[in-house]
């Protein structure tokens with residue numbers, strides 16, 4: 001699903017009106033109906049609802065919601081329209097006219113002084129102050145109103161965006177001066193700002209409401225940000241053919257594990273096999289042989305010369321994917337071995353965890369990364385590699401810059417893992433849950449991505465598929481085990497079922 005920038009929304013609205021032969025007020029009615037429906041499913045008609053409307057179309061939506069709720073029997077609706085400069089958008093003005101003709105509705109138009117209504121945790125506020133037309137941070141009365149709403153404890157439903165939050169970049173915005181929603185109801189496609197952790201408290205739960213916007217225009221408008229859903233990954237998955245053998249599904253070489261961290265090798269190998277790789281070889285410290293051979297009997301083991309850690313990353317056979325990182329530690333001799341690997345390997349490469357920490361210790365190695373190498377840092381590893389970042393927006397911008405500069409794929413792990421391609425396009429993932437914040441989860445992801453590389457998928461597809469499937473496996477496992485009890489082996493064990501769910505279009509994915 002595309003993530004559009006706020007300034008393109010008008011274009012999509014106009015195209016929708018033209019293609020469907022409706023006017024903008026009819027589209028607004030559709031949007032308002034969708035919002036009102038969500039409120040009706042959550043609150044009884046006896047609920048006191050305070051509607052705050054700004055001067056633009058976000059305010060127009062809010063006025064229309066107030067009217068619809070009132071018509072549906074919600075008699076405790078109080079409306080405040082902020083018309084402080086005496087200029088409303090055309091559609092907001094039309095909605096105002098409709099509302100003031102309604103008998104009995106409690107309507108206040110604020111032109112200068114404003115006596116805020118009493119609000120408590122028993123009330124619902126519908127926030128239609130500003131949406132994607134916000135052009136500067138909230139100031140003066142609007143800022144005070146946002147703070148007043150936040151302090152009230154009322155349940156806040158924000159239309160399109162919490163007022164004061166920009167659709168895209170908010171690093172300089174003081175979140176205290178932004179309305180804090182409990183529920184954000186946005187239209188059809190998400191905004192970029194939904195994917196940054198700093199906005200999570202402001203957005204509350206967010207939901208997309210389908211208002212039947214024009215598909216062809218949405219296909220046409222270019223965007224650098226996308227949300228990956230089941231329908232996007234399904235077409236990438238190739239069916240397995242009848243007359244095939246394990247060699248057709250590739251061989252993965254995993255440089256993984258060291259003394260005390262052999263579990264990383266086990267988890268990666270398991271996930272790799274559960275994601276369809278034909279053959280998996282673990283190269284690790286000699287000490288790890290009995291561990292790997294017992295825990296993952298399907299994998300082969302290639303012992304390093306060294307007892308406790310890896311000192312040789314020579315690739316002696318043909319492998320369709322090579323992984324370095326999980327649990328390898330950052331011993332100098334391991335860093336040397338990694339340097340050799342980066343300079344000599346011809347196989348598609350995935351680098352994770354300690355491989356990235358090794359590179360952080362010897363940053364010139366970044367210039368040795370083969371094109372289309374996939375690196376999978378979490379925030380800490382990313383900052384060790386590319387410098388400290390104060391917020392997730394700056395970090396994402398840096399990831400885009402680095403993916404382009406080094407011609408690599410960066411999988412920046414987080415709640416919405418962002419896979420950044422060498423083109424600079426960003427693919428946010430839609431699967432996963434907080435139960436997956438557990439030791440070894442990243443080792444599993446690395447194994448899944450490597451499995452798809454080995455099976456002949458293009459690196460950018462392997463990364464996107466791997467991230468989605470890893471998250472879905474976690475979502476499926478969590479249903480049985482719960483967020484507290486979920487461990488990484490569970491995620492690895494569910495990978496196969498996750499792939500099957502996508503291929504078979506199982507609900508609720510489709």
Ligand SMILES: NC(=O)C1=CN([C@@H]2O[C@H](COP(=O)(O)OP(=O)(O)OC[C@H]3O[C@@H](n4cnc5c(N)ncnc54)[C@H](O)[C@@H]3O)[C@@H](O)[C@H]2O)[C@@H](O)CC1
Nearest residue numbers: 028031056057058130131132133134135136137138160187
């Ligand atoms: N496709 C969609 O997403 C649809 C969107 N609609 C609504 O239309 C909204 C966008 O409408 P608009 O473009 O009119 O934008 P807004 O309603 O967000 O606000 C624009 C108005 O607010 C003023 N303004 C902006 N920032 C301000 C600030 N900090 N302080 C004071 N005044 C400020 C502007 O001068 C302008 O008058 C969306 O957020 C959504 O609610 C729906 O009506 C229809 C479909």
Ligand SMILES: [K+]
Nearest residue numbers: 127130161163
């Ligand atoms: K709003």
